[in-house]
Amino acid sequence: MSDSSKFVSGSHAGSPEPARIPCESAESFCVHGYTPVEEKTGAVATPIYLSTTFAHPELGISTGYDYGRCLNPTRFELEQTVAALEHCHYALGFSSGMTALSAVLKYFSPGDEIIVSDDLYGGTYRIFEIYKRFGIKAVYTDTSNLREVKKNINPKTRAIFIETPSNPTMKVTSIKDCADLIHANSGILIADNTFLSPYLQTPKDFGADVIIHSGTKFLSGHHDVLCGFLIYDKKEFDDLFRFIQISEGGVLSPFDAFLVLRGIKTLAVRIEKAQKNAEKITDFLCKNTNVKKVYYPSLLPAEQKQIYKSQARGYGAMISFTVESPQKVSDFLKKLKFILFAESLGGVQTLVTYPASQTHNFIPKEMREKTGVTDTLLRLSVGIENADELIADIKQAL
Ligand SMILES: Cc1ncc(COP(=O)(O)O)c(C=O)c1O
Structure with a gap:
């Protein structure tokens, strides 16, 4: 991963800790994090501070911590680590990806319009339905097609919201083109970077203003914690989003913050291994006659692939594919032995998801099918098991 200067632990303004280890790479930074050793105790694993309140020696003197909803030392360590991984100055940890998403939507006012990738996580579609009641309008567009995005921009457009690659059909949106376009219209670019993680893509480098993560996914990495992040570089966003978080209280708990910190230590090795597995599985799926279509970024058409390679550092661990019929889907899921x-x-x-009835079931069928999320589409999140065993399981189930 590039830009080693980003990974100097403890270097951010406002940090209570001194700089310690200048990491040359994301791999090392993931392992050491923002504060590699707690100064007070020498602890090399971030302590879990459960205290919800922090005492002050006298009026006007504070450690910087006062109440757990506002700031917690374990959560702060995680936030600073995630901010640095996304090449940004600020991050806030929320109790889920959806809580983070809900906070960012409060940036907008009634009458505002947001151009939104039409192929996206179903829960994101659902939350836009809620905000519609408060006068915020989502305009669903194929954001991989810049002409379509331009066509939908008008004086009410305040933001573009993208997932790239898209979930689950891997369409690629140019982060830089969308950033340039919306900045020219005085709006902001919001990028959900859950699918690739900051190890493979850092949207801030291409002009994204706010990055969202479901930390439930690659960042934590073990299917044992719900978590979300808002990450950004500007103080004005920090003032607003911190105010929203303090007011609403959807914060990540100290124990969950610890789990995510622990997960991040292996982010690089997990992604490298899962990605290698995904490349092998993609090869297998492409050759199997029971598979009709495979979606993986290495298979993108030339123009899309060029954009992808200009903004991402690997093809990732997500694959989607279609089979002949919904009956075949049902048979496949039943026959799987260890996936x-x-x-x-x-x-x-490794997990297999059926978007039509799971992640995307809230999206109207017509819209779903238009973007390729049909009743014959399956999505694989490839894990770190033995690749040959994964392929054998898929083979026998197909
Ligand atoms: C791309 C994407 N964004 C956001 C979310 C929501 O995150 P959470 O489930 O942590 O609330 C998800 C959940 O699946 C997701 O896949």
Whole structure:
């Protein structure tokens, strides 16, 4: 991963800790994090601070911590680590990806319009339905097609919201083109970077203003914690989003923050291994006659692939594919022996998801099918098991 200067632990303004280890790479930074050793105790694993309140020696003197909803030392360590991984100054940890998403939507006012990738996580579609009641309009567009995006921009457009690659059909949106376009219209670019993680893509480098993560996925990596992040570089966003978080209280708990910190230590090795597995599985799926179409970024048409390679550092661990019929889907899921049929992604175990009835079931069928999320589409989140065993399981189930 590039830009080693980003990974100097403890270097951010406002940090209570001194700089310690200048890491040359994301791999090392993932392992050491923002504060590699707690100064007070020498602890090399971040302590879990459960205290919800922090005492002050006298009026006007504070350690910087006062109440757990506002700031917690374990959560702060995680936030600073995630901010640095995304090449940004600020991050806030939320109790889920959806809580983070809900916070960012409060940036907008009634009458505002947001151009939104038409192929995206179903829960994101659902939350836009809620905000419609408050006068915020989502305009669904194929954001991989810049002409379509331009066509939908008008004086009410305040933001573009993208997932790239898209979930689950891997369409690629140019982060830089969308950033340039919306900045010219005085709006902001919001990028959901859950699918690739900051190890493979850092949207801020291409002009994204706010990055969202479901930390439930690759960042934590073990299917054992719900978590979300908002990440950004500007103080004005920090003032607003912190105010929203303090007011609403959807914060990540100290124990969950610890689990995510622990997960991040192996982010690089997990992704490298899962990606290698995904490349092998993609090869296998492409050759199997029971598979009709395979979606993986290495298979993108030339122009899309060029954009992808200009903004991402690897093809990732997510694959989608179609089979002949819904009956074949049902048979396949029943026959799987060790790949798990479960919603979610980004963990060490390989999961297969059926978007039509799981992640995307809230999206109207017509819109779903238009973007390729048909009743014959399956999505694989490839884990870190033995590749040959994964392929053997898929083979026998097909
Ligand atoms: C791309 C994407 N964004 C956001 C979310 C929501 O995150 P969470 O489930 O942590 O609330 C998900 C969940 O699957 C997701 O896949």
